[in-house]
Amino acid sequence: MTGQPTRGAVDEVGSAIGTADRSADRPDSGAIGTRPPLAVRVLRRYRVEVVIAVAIVLIELLLGAFKSVALTNGNLTNIAQAAAPLIILAYAQLLVMVTGGIDLSVGSTFSLAGVATAAALPHHGVVGAVLIGLGVGAATGCFNGFCVGVLGIAPFIATLITFSVNASLAFVVAGGNSKPVLSHTFVSIQQGHIGTVANYVVYVIALLLLIEFVFLRLTFGRWLFAVGSNEEAARLLGVPSRTVKLAAYTLCGVLSAFAAILSIAYLQDAEVTAGNGLELEAIAAVVIGGASLSGGVGSAFGAFVGALLVTVIQNGVDLLGINSFYNGTVTGAVILVAVLLERVSRGSDGTRVRRLRDIVLRRLRAT
Amino acid sequence: MSTAECTSTSASPTSSPVLEVRDVIKDFGGTRALNGVRLTVHSGEIHAVLGANGAGKSTLLGIIAGTLAPDSGDVALTADDATTASSVAIVHQELSLLPNLSIAENVCPQEALFGRGGISRQRRARQRAATALRSLESGLERQLDKPVADLPLDKRELVEIARGLCSGSRIILLDEPTSPLNDTQVEHLFATLRTMADAGVAVVIVSHRLSEVRRVASVATVIRDGRTVLDRCRLSSVTNDELAEEMIGRSVERTLASYRASDSERTIGSEQLLRIHHAASDRSLEVRSGEVVGIASLTPDDARQVVRYAWGVAGGRELKLEVFGRATRRWTPRRAARAGVAYVSGDRKRDALFADLDLRDNVMTPRRTIQPQPWLRREVSSAVAAMREFNVKAASVFDLPGSLSGGNQQKMVFAAWLALGGRVLLLDDPTRGVDVDAKNEIYKRVRAVVTRGGGALWSSSDTEELAQVCDRVIVVRGAQPLAELEGDAITEASIVTTMNQGETA
Numbered sequence: 001m002t003g004q005p006t007r008g009a010v011d012e013v014g015s016a017i018g019t020a021d022r023s024a025d026r027p028d029s030g031a032i033g034t035r036p037p038l039a040v041r042v043l044r045r046y047r048v049e050v051v052i053a054v055a056i057v058l059i060e061l062l063l064g065a066f067k068s069v070a071l072t073n074g075n076l077t078n079i080a081q082a083a084a085p086l087i088i089l090a091y092a093q094l095l096v097m098v099t100g101g102i103d104l105s106v107g108s109t110f111s112l113a114g115v116a117t118a119a120a121l122p123h124h125g126v127v128g129a130v131l132i133g134l135g136v137g138a139a140t141g142c143f144n145g146f147c148v149g150v151l152g153i154a155p156f157i158a159t160l161i162t163f164s165v166n167a168s169l170a171f172v173v174a175g176g177n178s179k180p181v182l183s184h185t186f187v188s189i190q191q192g193h194i195g196t197v198a199n200y201v202v203y204v205i206a207l208l209l210l211i212e213f214v215f216l217r218l219t220f221g222r223w224l225f226a227v228g229s230n231e232e233a234a235r236l237l238g239v240p241s242r243t244v245k246l247a248a249y250t251l252c253g254v255l256s257a258f259a260a261i262l263s264i265a266y267l268q269d270a271e272v273t274a275g276n277g278l279e280l281e282a283i284a285a286v287v288i289g290g291a292s293l294s295g296g297v298g299s300a301f302g303a304f305v306g307a308l309l310v311t312v313i314q315n316g317v318d319l320l321g322i323n324s325f326y327n328g329t330v331t332g333a334v335i336l337v338a339v340l341l342e343r344v345s346r347g348s349d350g351t352r353v354r355r356l357r358d359i360v361l362r363r364l365r366a367t
Numbered sequence: 368m369s370t371a372e373c374t375s376t377s378a379s380p381t382s383s384p385v386l387e388v389r390d391v392i393k394d395f396g397g398t399r400a401l402n403g404v405r406l407t408v409h410s411g412e413i414h415a416v417l418g419a420n421g422a423g424k425s426t427l428l429g430i431i432a433g434t435l436a437p438d439s440g441d442v443a444l445t446a447d448d449a450t451t452a453s454s455v456a457i458v459h460q461e462l463s464l465l466p467n468l469s470i471a472e473n474v475c476p477q478e479a480l481f482g483r484g485g486i487s488r489q490r491r492a493r494q495r496a497a498t499a500l501r502s503l504e505s506g507l508e509r510q511l512d513k514p515v516a517d518l519p520l521d522k523r524e525l526v527e528i529a530r531g532l533c534s535g536s537r538i539i540l541l542d543e544p545t546s547p548l549n550d551t552q553v554e555h556l557f558a559t560l561r562t563m564a565d566a567g568v569a570v571v572i573v574s575h576r577l578s579e580v581r582r583v584a585s586v587a588t589v590i591r592d593g594r595t596v597l598d599r600c601r602l603s604s605v606t607n608d609e610l611a612e613e614m615i616g617r618s619v620e621r622t623l624a625s626y627r628a629s630d631s632e633r634t635i636g637s638e639q640l641l642r643i644h645h646a647a648s649d650r651s652l653e654v655r656s657g658e659v660v661g662i663a664s665l666t667p668d669d670a671r672q673v674v675r676y677a678w679g680v681a682g683g684r685e686l687k688l689e690v691f692g693r694a695t696r697r698w699t700p701r702r703a704a705r706a707g708v709a710y711v712s713g714d715r716k717r718d719a720l721f722a723d724l725d726l727r728d729n730v731m732t733p734r735r736t737i738q739p740q741p742w743l744r745r746e747v748s749s750a751v752a753a754m755r756e757f758n759v760k761a762a763s764v765f766d767l768p769g770s771l772s773g774g775n776q777q778k779m780v781f782a783a784w785l786a787l788g789g790r791v792l793l794l795d796d797p798t799r800g801v802d803v804d805a806k807n808e809i810y811k812r813v814r815a816v817v818t819r820g821g822g823a824l825w826s827s828s829d830t831e832e833l834a835q836v837c838d839r840v841i842v843v844r845g846a847q848p849l850a851e852l853e854g855d856a857i858t859e860a861s862i863v864t865t866m867n868q869g870e871t872a
Contacts, residue, residue, distance in 0.1 A: 036512075217489075222468075222487045223480060226468060226480055229466050297467050
């Protein structure tokens with residue numbers, strides 16, 4: 001670890017200050033360093049996320065009131081299966097977005113990794129195919145991370161390159177057609193069960209917990225946030241910001257490929273254009289979940305509920321018999337509402353929105 | 368010069384140097400930032416490093432911190448064999464915080480960000496942060512989980528200082544730590560620094576405020592043009608004037624010269640330029656033609672917010688603003704500027720400079736906004752004229768503002784606005800991080816505008832400055848005017864006393 005201060009010196013003056021403090025003899029001196037109760041901390045940290053989760057439940061109940069199909073086991077399973085790849089893509093995007101970056105290539109990496117895995121399946125077996133798929137993702141992410149972290153190219157531009165390259169390579173690999181997925185073993189990656197829980201649910205939840213753990217407990221996770229918060233300051237503190245970015249983009253690529261593997265196992269077919277537009281849906285999901293495009297803010301729980309909300313809304317549009325061409329319009333409206341909500345709940349930079357809220361509240365109180 | 372008489376000084380004979388900078392030379396491109404600078408710091412002392420802007424203080428700090436490599440000469444740390452980066456803690460002038468991370472993580476990054484074995488040690492970070500914050504009496508130890516982005520400027524500076532304390536380094540360097548702080552906060556900081564020095568920590572403090580430095584430091588080193596001109600001088604043996612002289616290399620008109628109009632020269636007109644009315648208390652704050660009105664507050668941010676309110680950028684729902692006797696509605700900077708108001712902020716990087724645009728663009732942008740013309744005409748000559756008028760030292764108007772020293776950047780901002788001929792100046796800590804020379808120039812120019820029938824509303828965290836330049840000083844808390852000082856009743860002491868009375872009232 002670079003820049004870590006020597007521990008001996010740290011403890012010495014730490015105790016020098018401590019002595020001065022003990023002489024002040026404050027009764028509450030022990031209490032201040034301790035944390036508020038877990039439930040309070042969780043609610044405080046995940047305010048936006050909890051609101052979105054509640055919104056999802058309300059939307060489902062409302063849909064169920066109009067269309068009884070909505071709340072059937074079948075439909076909920078459909079939502080979960082369709083949401084799983086998007087949620088994982090949102091995790092991928094999140095890793096990059098907390099560093100203050102953006103990855104436009106996750107969609108075309110998704111396409112390329114999908115067709116590459118499907119193409120490799122008949123020749124290299126399930127394990128080989130999966131490794132090839134993940135390898136494609138890792139290579140793409142590594143390239144992005146190298147361009148952004150080491151060469152200092154703007155994330156938007158660096159990932160625009162891989163966006164374009166991977167979309168075209170997907171056509172090259174697939175020869176223009178979709179690739180069928182015929183292996184049962186491979187399909188069971190997605191369809192299998194652990195106990196009574198479907199594999200895809202396990203992946204999504206396990207990744208959620210893993211990413212939150214990394215974000216909050218590991219130094220690497222704190223580095224992601226530090227770099228996204230103020231890269232220069234992070235570097236001055238000794239955070240290896242280049243390596244951090246390289247790792248973030250690489251992990252993003254690997255997760256995108258994993259999402260593709262789940263998706264082709266679900267559909268039993270690898271479409272060349274499967275990932276078209278998914279990068280934007282993933283960004284939308286992450287933003288709905290409360291992450292900031294400028295970095296330093298975001299949670300895996302947020303990405304999870306964001307992606308779930310996007311899927312639930314698409315499902316609702318579908319069930320209500322609305323032309324699916326309106327999907328994007330509805331998603332847009334949801335992003336707008338989510339962002340406004342977030343600005344109201346946050347303090348400092350939401351002044352204008354808060355003023356609007358105050359006016360509304362005053363009117364309400366007056367009536 | 369007086370160097371010889373000063374070298375005899377040292378701290379207690381038992382102490383030994385923990386940090387020695389020997390004859391360091393550092394070039395940036397063609398310019399020599401450091402030219403054989405020397406600095407010797409002993410353990411357990413509070414050591415002031417003084418120098419005008421562009422003297423090379425920041426470069427020196429960078430070299431001590433290890434972020435810059437010297438071209439020749441060396442930095443020796445004799446405390447232990449630790450590396451430079453970890454045994455020296457630097458509290459930066461440019462806030463180097465992580466805004467989205469919590470206070471605890473910012474104060475104690477070595478636990479929160481580095482931890483042990485790849486695991487972040489949040490609990491330890493919180494405990495150590497609480498200890499450091501409590502020693503500064505900041506009150507922040509109760510909000511350890513709050514993101515730093517939500518804190519006002521003075522609290523952020525305290526977080527940064529607490530980080531220095533928490534680092535446990537044997538040498539702590541503070542770069543202008545007091546500028547955003549109020550006097551109580553400064554007192555607590557100084558008390559903490561004394562405690563640390565007593566515990567054997569070497570404290571180096573870089574500051575422009577001579578009288579403040581004197582209160583805490585015992586030894587001073589003065590740097591000018593990248594060279595040490597006074598080496599380890601005992602502060603009790605020199606006057607502020609002598610120090611200022613060494614800093615700028617020639618005698619100035621007395622540093623603390625008053626820029627206040629004398630009673631005979633005072634031509635305060637009857638014209639009311641600006642009036643801010645505080646509805647709840649029914650008190651108001653006025654600026655009339657011919658006067659410089661200072662605005663002071665215990666929390667510097669309060670005064671600053673009032674000035675920004677008059678410029679149409681800060682809230683103030685409880686305030687009413689009249690400009691040139693007319694009530695304003697939906698006040699915005701654009702309307703303010705068109706009405707003949709100018710705003711100069713000391714936070715140049717955030718509020719005034721376009722770092723990627725050349726000087727011409729920077730100087731002409733106010734005019735382009737206020738007096739728009741269908742196409743850009745005579746811009747270069749206008750920009751050159753405005754900059755010459757204000758004596759801005761720049762090689763070319765096609766340079767970027769980053770190539771200027773802080774003082775010249777600030778003079779350029781003034782030049783841009785004063786060229787528009789506005790009569791009301793809103794000055795928001797306008798000399799922050801500016802050298803003595805540029806300050807005097809700015810004081811003179813503002814006085815000139817005011818003498819021609821203009822008026823200025825001047826907020827400053829530096830009470831010494833307010834005492835020097837203001838005809839009236841109004842003390843506020845929140846947005847409420849509390850008390851007023853006028854003419855010769857304005858001294859640094861009286862302002863400080865009034866501010867503190869305001870707090871208890």
